[in-house]
Amino acid sequence: MTKHSQAYVVGMYEHPTRHAPDISTAQLHFEVARGALIDAGLTLDDVDGYFCASDAPGMGAATMAEYIGLRNIRHTDSTETGGSAYLVHVGHAAAAIAAGKCNIALITMADRPLGAKQGIKLGGVDLTQFVDLAYTGAFPIPPLAGYAAVANRHMYEYGTTSEQLAWVKVAASHHAQHNPHALLRDVVTVDDVVNSPLVADPLHRLDCCVVTDGGGAIVLARADIARRIKRPMVKVKGCGEAIRHRTNDRFDLTTSGAIWSGQAAFAEAGITPSDVKYVSIYDSFTITVVVQLEDLGFCAKGEGGPFVADGNLISGVGRLPFNTDGGGLCSNHPGNRGGMTKLLEAVRQARGEAHPAVQVPNHDLVLAHGTGGSLASYHVSSTVILEAE
Template sequence: MSIREKAYIAGVFEHPTRRADGISTAQLHAEVALGALADAGLSLKDVDGYFCGAEAPGLGGMTMAEYIGLTNLRHIDSTETGGSSYLLHVGHAAQAVAAGHCNVALVTLADRPVAAAAGVGLSGVDSSQRPDLQFTSMVPRAPVHAYAMVARRHMHEFGTTPEQLAWVRVAASHHAQHNPHAIRREVVSVDDVLASPLVSDPLRRLDCCVVSDGGGAVVVSRPEIARALARPRVKIIGAGSGVKHSNGGKIDLTYSAAVWSGPKAFEEAGVKPSDISYASLYDSFTITVIVQLEDLGFCKKGEGGKFVMDGNLISGIGRLPFNTDGGGLCNNHPGNKGGMTKIIEAVRQCRGEAHPAVQVKNHEIVLAHGTGGSLAGYHAAGTLILQAE
C-alpha cells in the first residue's frame, strides 16, 4: 500500500537545549512532544499513535506513553535502527495512518549523553550481547575509526581529496552561523578544516560531528486533520528503508544502504533526485554526506567529492542546499542519533519557515535521509520525501 499523500506532517519541534543538566530523559521526551503538538495546534488527547526508539527510558514506548499522558493510544512502535530510527518511524507512522490504525501519530527522540557523561554510545542499546562482538572486540570501535576507513577507501577508489571532504563542513558552517542554538556557529574555510587536528586519518576534528543532548518530535496525521489546522501543510509522498550487512568483513565500503532506501522513496513519490530542491543528509562525518549524495542519485558513484566543491551545498549559492540548520557537524546531534533533526529542518524548508538567510526559494519538494549503525559495518538507512501542499 502506497503512503503517497495519505499522511501529512502536522507539527515539529526541536528542543533548544544542547546540554540537559537537571533535565531527565523522560522530561525531554515530554517537552518535545508538547512542543510538536503545540506547533500543530493539537493536544495530547488527539494522539492515538506513538513512536520512539530505545533511548526512551523504562519500558520504552509504554513508559513514555504513561509519563507523557497519552491515554488514547491505538498503535505503538519502538523500532530501533540507531540514527535512522526516526526516518523509519515517520514512514511507519504514515503507513499506520494510511491503514487506519491511528489518526494522529507522535514520534519523539530525546537523550542526554553529554549531561550523563555517556560518550558516543546509544542509550538503551545493549551492545554487550552483539553476536559479532567476539570477532571485533580487539579492534578500536570508536565511530571515527570506522568512518575513517570509509573515507580512505573512497579516496583510494575515486580520488576523493581531504579538500573535498572539507567543503561539506564549510557548507554546514555557513548555515550554522544563522542558528542561535547551534553549538558551532563560526564560519570556517577549507584551510581551517585541513588545519584542525587529525583524529583518525584522514578525518580531522572539523570532519566530525558534535555530540549533544536534546531531542525533537514530529506529529503525523491524516490529511483531513492536517487540512483543518492553521499550519502550512507538508505531505509525505515517499518513504524507503534499507539494511546493509557487514558480511563477515567482506564488505564494500564505498556504498551505503541508501542505494535501497533512496530508490524506494523516489519511486513511491513519483519524483527524481533532480526534482529535490533541498536535502537534509546525515552528517556524522563529512564522508557520510558524500557517500549519501552518490547513493541517493544526486551524482554518480565516485563523483560526490566533486559535487560538494565550491559551495555547491550552500543555500543561495549551490545546486543542492543541505542541512541549513548547521546539521550534526555544527548544530546538534541529540543522543548521537541525528535522524530526527534532519526531518525537522526538512519540514521547516518545505513550509518556508527556515531562517530567511538559508531558506531555499523553490521548496516544494525536499528530502530527509538518515543512517543508523556504521557505514563501515552493518547499518540501516531511511529516506523520506516531502512535498508542500
C-alpha cells in the first residue's frame, strides 16, 4: 500500500450559505466541522488530527482547535497554498495517518469575503507581505487580467476560441440547475457566454467564477476505523502537489503545475487518465479548466478547446463529466478558494451521492484538482485521486 492509500474519506459537509453577513468566519469553521463529523457518525473528541489554512482566523489551528472544541489533537498542519490548500491537506493527512501520527483527521475551510465586504481579497492572506510586490506593486496584475493573458496566449498558440471556452460554462450551468444551493442555476448557452460583457479580452463576464461566502470540511480516517463507520468506503488512492513559478518571467503561460502534481498522483494510484470517469477541476475561469485538463493528461497540450466543446463535460452527454455541482463558475467559490468544493463533489460522486441527474454511473475512480495562486504567475497545484470500494 502507498502512504496515502491507507486513509479513507469518512465524512464531508458543504455549508449551504453563499452569503454570510451575520455569521463569523470562526462560526462557519465550526459549523462545517460539525456537519462533516455528523456525516461520519463521529464526535469532536474522536478527532486527533486537524488541518486548516490561513482562512482560519487567529493563530490558525491553535485558535480554531480551541474554538471548535477539538481537545485531543496530536497532529496538526496549517499549510497555506491558496485555493489548493485543502487538496494538499488531504495528501498530508493521509500520509500522517499512514505514519501513525493521527487516526482521524479533520480538514476545514470557511471564509466570508462578501459578508466581510472584502471583494476578491484572499481571506487570511496579507498581500503587503508578498515579496514580489516590492517590484511589481506599481503595476499590479489582478486575477482577471492574468487569466485573460493565459487565454490570449492559448488562443494564439493553439487556435482555441471563445466559443470553445464558453462550453465550460455551459456544462457547469447544466449541472448547477440541479443543485438547490448553487448561486447561479440558470442554464446558459454558448451565445449567452460570448455575448455577455467583455471584462478582460478575451474573457467575458460568464467566463468568470462566482464569489461567495461559505465553506466545507472533510474527515479522513484509518482504514479499520473507516470500515466500522457505516458510510461508503472512499479510499485516498493517490496524491500529488507541485509549485509552478515564473522563473524570472521566463515561463509558458499555457502550462500549469498540474503537469507535475497530476503525474505524481497517477503514478501513486497506479492508473492513467483514461481510467478516470469524473473530474472536479478548479474553475476560477473557463480557461483554467482547459489548461488543467491538458496538463493532467486528459488530452494533449493545445487540444483542450476541442476537448471541452460540444457538451463533452456534461454528465450523461460528454466523455468526461466535470464539476457536477456547478463548480466555481456557477455554484460556490467560498473565500475565493475553490479547492475544498472540488473535493466535496468528488467525494459525492465516488459515494454515488451526487444528484441523480448528474451522478456518473461508473464512479469507482474520481479526481479532484486545485490551483492556489494564479496560472499567470506562481501557483501550487494539487491533485487527489479517490477510489470507491
